[in-house]
Amino acid sequence: MLSERRLQVLRAIVQDYVGTEEPVGSKALTERHNLGVSPATVRNDMAALEDEGYIAQPHTSAGRIPTDKGYRLFVDKLAGVKPMTAPERRAIQNFLEGAVDLDDVVARTVRLLAQLTRQVAVVQYPSLTRSTVRHVELLSLAPARVMLVLITDTGRVEQRMVDCPAPFGEASLADLRARLNSRVAGRRFADVPKLVEDLPDAFDPEDRGTVSTVLSTLLETLVEENEERLMIGGTANLTRFGHDFPLTIRPVLEALEEQVVLLKLLGEAKDPGVTVRIGHENAHEGLNSTSVVSVGYGSGGEAVAKLGVVGPTRMDYPGTMGAVRAVARYVGQILAES
Amino acid sequence: MLSERRLQVLRAIVQDYVGTEEPVGSKALTERHNLGVSPATVRNDMAALEDEGYIAQPHTSAGRIPTDKGYRLFVDKLAGVKPMTAPERRAIQNFLEGAVDLDDVVARTVRLLAQLTRQVAVVQYPSLTRSTVRHVELLSLAPARVMLVLITDTGRVEQRMVDCPAPFGEASLADLRARLNSRVAGRRFADVPKLVEDLPDAFDPEDRGTVSTVLSTLLETLVEENEERLMIGGTANLTRFGHDFPLTIRPVLEALEEQVVLLKLLGEAKDPGVTVRIGHENAHEGLNSTSVVSVGYGSGGEAVAKLGVVGPTRMDYPGTMGAVRAVARYVGQILAES
DNA sequence: CTTTGGCACTCTTCCCGTGCGAGTGCCAGC
DNA sequence: GCTGGCACTCGCACGGGAAGAGTGCCAAAG
Numbered sequence: 001m002l003s004e005r006r007l008q009v010l011r012a013i014v015q016d017y018v019g020t021e022e023p024v025g026s027k028a029l030t031e032r033h034n035l036g037v038s039p040a041t042v043r044n045d046m047a048a049l050e051d052e053g054y055i056a057q058p059h060t061s062a063g064r065i066p067t068d069k070g071y072r073l074f075v076d077k078l079a080g081v082k083p084m085t086a087p088e089r090r091a092i093q094n095f096l097e098g099a100v101d102l103d104d105v106v107a108r109t110v111r112l113l114a115q116l117t118r119q120v121a122v123v124q125y126p127s128l129t130r131s132t133v134r135h136v137e138l139l140s141l142a143p144a145r146v147m148l149v150l151i152t153d154t155g156r157v158e159q160r161m162v163d164c165p166a167p168f169g170e171a172s173l174a175d176l177r178a179r180l181n182s183r184v185a186g187r188r189f190a191d192v193p194k195l196v197e198d199l200p201d202a203f204d205p206e207d208r209g210t211v212s213t214v215l216s217t218l219l220e221t222l223v224e225e226n227e228e229r230l231m232i233g234g235t236a237n238l239t240r241f242g243h244d245f246p247l248t249i250r251p252v253l254e255a256l257e258e259q260v261v262l263l264k265l266l267g268e269a270k271d272p273g274v275t276v277r278i279g280h281e282n283a284h285e286g287l288n289s290t291s292v293v294s295v296g297y298g299s300g301g302e303a304v305a306k307l308g309v310v311g312p313t314r315m316d317y318p319g320t321m322g323a324v325r326a327v328a329r330y331v332g333q334i335l336a337e338s
Numbered sequence: 339m340l341s342e343r344r345l346q347v348l349r350a351i352v353q354d355y356v357g358t359e360e361p362v363g364s365k366a367l368t369e370r371h372n373l374g375v376s377p378a379t380v381r382n383d384m385a386a387l388e389d390e391g392y393i394a395q396p397h398t399s400a401g402r403i404p405t406d407k408g409y410r411l412f413v414d415k416l417a418g419v420k421p422m423t424a425p426e427r428r429a430i431q432n433f434l435e436g437a438v439d440l441d442d443v444v445a446r447t448v449r450l451l452a453q454l455t456r457q458v459a460v461v462q463y464p465s466l467t468r469s470t471v472r473h474v475e476l477l478s479l480a481p482a483r484v485m486l487v488l489i490t491d492t493g494r495v496e497q498r499m500v501d502c503p504a505p506f507g508e509a510s511l512a513d514l515r516a517r518l519n520s521r522v523a524g525r526r527f528a529d530v531p532k533l534v535e536d537l538p539d540a541f542d543p544e545d546r547g548t549v550s551t552v553l554s555t556l557l558e559t560l561v562e563e564n565e566e567r568l569m570i571g572g573t574a575n576l577t578r579f580g581h582d583f584p585l586t587i588r589p590v591l592e593a594l595e596e597q598v599v600l601l602k603l604l605g606e607a608k609d610p611g612v613t614v615r616i617g618h619e620n621a622h623e624g625l626n627s628t629s630v631v632s633v634g635y636g637s638g639g640e641a642v643a644k645l646g647v648v649g650p651t652r653m654d655y656p657g658t659m660g661a662v663r664a665v666a667r668y669v670g671q672i673l674a675e676s
Numbered sequence: 677c678t679t680t681g682g683c684a685c686t687c688t689t690c691c692c693g694t695g696c697g698a699g700t701g702c703c704a705g706c
Numbered sequence: 707g708c709t710g711g712c713a714c715t716c717g718c719a720c721g722g723g724a725a726g727a728g729t730g731c732c733a734a735a736g
Contacts, residue, residue: 025728040680043729061687061728101498135477137487149475149487149495157487157497160439235573236591249587253574363699376709381700399699399716 002052008035009045010054011078014066018314023063068279068313071291075276075317082318084326088116092326096334102126102155106231109307109331114234116323119311120256122294124230124266126154126304126335133184133192136218138177143167146214150221154299154335162217164210172207176214189222228263232256234309241312251286256310261286266306269294274321279313289313293320297328299335307331340390346373347383348392349416352404356652361401406617406651409629413614413655420656422664430454430664434672440464440493444569447645447669452572454661457649458594460632462568462604464492464642464673471522471530474556476515481505484552488559492637492673500555502548510545514552527560566601570594572647579650589624594648599624604644607632612659617651627651631658635666637673645669 002010012033016024026039026046035042046064049055054070057063066074084092095112099105106123113121137149144164151157179202183195196215200208235256238249255261261284268283269275274295280288287310294308307328309320340348350371354362364377364384373380384402387393392408395401404412422430433450437443444461451459475487482502489495517540521533534553538546573594576587593599599622606621607613612633618626625648632646645666647658 023728027728038680039728040682041678044679047730057729059687061685063728135479135485137475137477139473139475139489141473147473147489149489151477151485151487151497155497155499157495159489159493159495233595236588236595239588239591250574250577253577257571257574361699365699377699378709378711379707382708385701395700397716399714401699 002048005035005037006045006049007073007078008033009042010049010066010070011074013046013049013055013064014070014074014078017065018316021314023058023065025063028063066314068281071278071313071317072281075278079318081274081325082322084322089326089330092116092330093333096330099334105331105334107233109327110231110233113307113309113323113327114237116327117309117311117320118234118240119237119309119315119320120232120234120252121307121309122230122232122256122262122266123307124228124263124305126152126156126298127228131156131304132186132188135185136177136180138173138180138214140168140170140173146173146210148214148217148221150218154304158221160217160221162214164213166206166210168207168210172203172210176203176211180218192222193219230259230262230266232262237311248289252290252310255284255286265292266294266308269296269306269308272296274325275308276317276321291315291317293317293324295324295328297332297335299332304335340386343373343375344383344387345411345416346371347380348387348404348408349412351384351387351393351402352408352412352416355403356654359652361396361403363401366401403652406619409616409651409655410619413616417656419612419663420660422660426454427664427668430668431671434668437672443669443672445571447665448569448571451645451647451661451665452575454665455647455649455658456572456578457575457647457653457658458570458572458590459645459647460568460570460594460600460604461645462566462601462643464490464494464636465566469494469642470524470526473523474515474518476511476518476552478506478508478511484511484548486552486555486559488556492642496559498555498559500552502551504544504548506545506548510541510548514541514549518556530560531557568597568600568604570600575649586627590628590648593622593624603630604632604646607634607644607646610634612663613646614655614659629653629655631655631662633662633666635670635673637670642673 009029012029012035013024016029016032026042029035029042030037030039046055049070050057050064053067054073055064056067058065092112096105096108099108102125106125109123110121113123131152131154133150134153135151137151139147139149141147144167146162146164146168148160148162149157150159179199180196183199184192187195196218199215200211203211235253238252241248265277265282265284265287269277274293277292279291282288282290282292289312290310291313292308292310294306296306298304308324311320347367350367350373351362354367354370364380367373367380368375368377384393387408388395388402391405392411393402394405396403430450434443434446437446440463444463447461448459451461469490469492471488472491473489475489477485477487479485482505484500484502484506486498486500487495488497517537518534521537522530525533534556537553538549541549573591576590579586603615603620603622603625607615612631615630617629620626620628620630627650628648629651630646630648632644634644636642646662649658
């Protein structure tokens with residue numbers, strides 16, 4: 001167990017290192033923070049912290065920098081979430097309120113997050129799986145060709161073409177449309193399969209094949225999780241990453257292009273509050289020197305998607321967490337209103 | 339006017355510099371290309387080329403590198419478009435054929451282009467303005483709230499909420515839907531305004547306001563050019579840009595995030611074939627040390643959108659142009675089939 | 677037992693001078 | 707107009723030396 005003062009020292013090291021980007025030594029520490037002890041004492045504490053694996057030195061006779069473990073302790077125990085100031089909150093709200101549709105909300109959110117945190121922002125589109133159906137529309141494009149349009153409560157629209165096994169009359173189509181909507185409108189995606197299970201039975205035998213085809217396409221659309229899209233922004237902030245560029249930045253850019261990777265990354269954060277994954281805690285090795293700060297957001301009390309930022313492990317955690325949390329909150333409000 | 343040999347020298351300089359990324363000297367030139375003359379002669383030619391502004395030397399007593407003007411001459415006169423090999427074309431076709439919907443086509447195209455050229459790829463979504471209407475759907479969500487869904491021939495779907503000035507019955511809605519579609523289905527966007535001009539007259543006076551509102555929303559949607567979306571990929575290739583990193587890469591990343599900038603960039607290329615904009619020819623100053631190779635693509639003979647790549651001015655122009663052209667061609671085919 | 681000042685030691689970093697090599701420009705000769 | 711020769715210019719890599727920051731350890735004091 002570490003003494004109170006050693007934790008203070010760790011906190012000071014993290015803060016200084018985040019500010020200066022340079023290894024911090026015992027003398028500088030005592031000068032910048034009034035710890036009330038001499039450099040020599042701090043050195044002892046540092047040695048202890050190093051033994052425990054919270055800090056490390058790049059080379060002998062250089063200052064110390066926090067390890068992933070050190071940041072973890074800092075985030076868990078030593079730092080709170082820095083709340084946004086009132087003007088900042090107003091700015092967030094104003095900026096998001098100008099959005100005209102879902103795409104715009106997401107786009108603005110990305111820009112905002114990137115700007116506030118000066119890091120790379122990632123915003124997942126409100127996910128289908130937890131949403132509810134607003135409306136299902138069926139359009140006959142050709143005798144045996146139907147277009148299915150699914151509209152969700154978050155305003156998202158998905159469309160699919162359906163090739164019917166047999167021609168399908170307008171009357172039948174209207175019938176199906178009506179029955180379908182009366183059953184699923186307003187219901188959660190997860191509940192839809194059961195609700196439409198026996199729907200084909202209500203139709204003439206020759207139409208049942210088509211009805212089944214349409215329904216299965218609808219169900220596919222609902223569960224199709226790889227349709228989960230996301231938007232990223234602020235990649236230019238990667239240039240502030242470190243001095244040893246190409247090596248650091250390349251794998252990160254590569255990881256950011258793999259939507260699958262990012263989705264998994266966001267998906268792993270189960271915490272109801274702000275989640276922080278530091279350095280090697282991220283499964284993807286391209287992100288081993290980055291931290292991901294993420295949080296769920298949603299229109300109601302429930303989270304329907306995640307958003308977050310990706311930045312160097314050496315980041316301002318309290319500030320970033322505060323920004324992420326605040327943005328998520330306001331996006332939720334905006335979504336609830338629309 | 340430059341002699342034939344001087345042009346050859348310029349071509350050789352461009353080729354070598356693109357290959358090695360290092361200033362090329364007279365001796366190396368004569369060794370790698372059998373120009374049939376001595377280094378001294380080449381030196382004279384180089385001096386002439388430098389006077390004309392086609393090449394420059396980073397410092398006295400270093401080799402020469404091409405200027406933007408030099409690349410321009412190279413692209414216009416000295417280099418053709420390098421056609422893809424048969425296996426490459428097969429690979430392109432195979433890769434694109436797996437696409438399931440429009441989003442997927444665009445996503446695959448971006449990946450493909452980025453991979454083929456090892457540069458940043460930009461693909462504009464098939465634009466609305468030149469497309470035709472496949473179907474317009476109207477859904478009543480509340481008595482005075484209608485959702486308008488526009489489906490284009492390229493499979494793109496746009497939706498808009500319409501708040502009606504007065505309640506609008508299901509019957510009237512069905513009527514409007516039918517009339518609207520009979521007029522505009524299959525027509526080009528540009529023609530729509532005239533086609534629906536007198537549509538409100540056919541309705542009861544109390545419904546006319548609503549009909550007008552719906553129509554004007556439709557027209558807005560059609561012309562809304564800032565809805566032109568695009569997808570970029572291969573940003574990780576920026577790391578191969580140059581040695582002097584942060585300075586070079588940052589403005590490019592910033593420019594790439596400004597969709598407006600990119601759209602303008604693509605829009606400026608009026609040429610029916612492959613367009614190349616080199617260095618300072620790009621209006622945006624963040625892209626002053628990059629070249630943009632772009633081309634239109636479309637489902638029919640007509641271009642409905644653009645795609646291209648952004649890379650360092652020092653790029654393999656013939657190869658890049660070949661790849662861009664080939665990809666555009668195959669994407670066009672895919673779009674025509676679906 | 678903790679804290680402190682002192683001290684020797686270790687590295688890294690910066691600076692500067694030097695030598696090397698690539699490449700140029702010019703000139704005289706073919 | 708082409709070629710070979712030659713002197714000249716720089717950029718760059720190399721190496722030594724000095725400076726500085728920081729550490730670890732120790733002995734003494736609280």
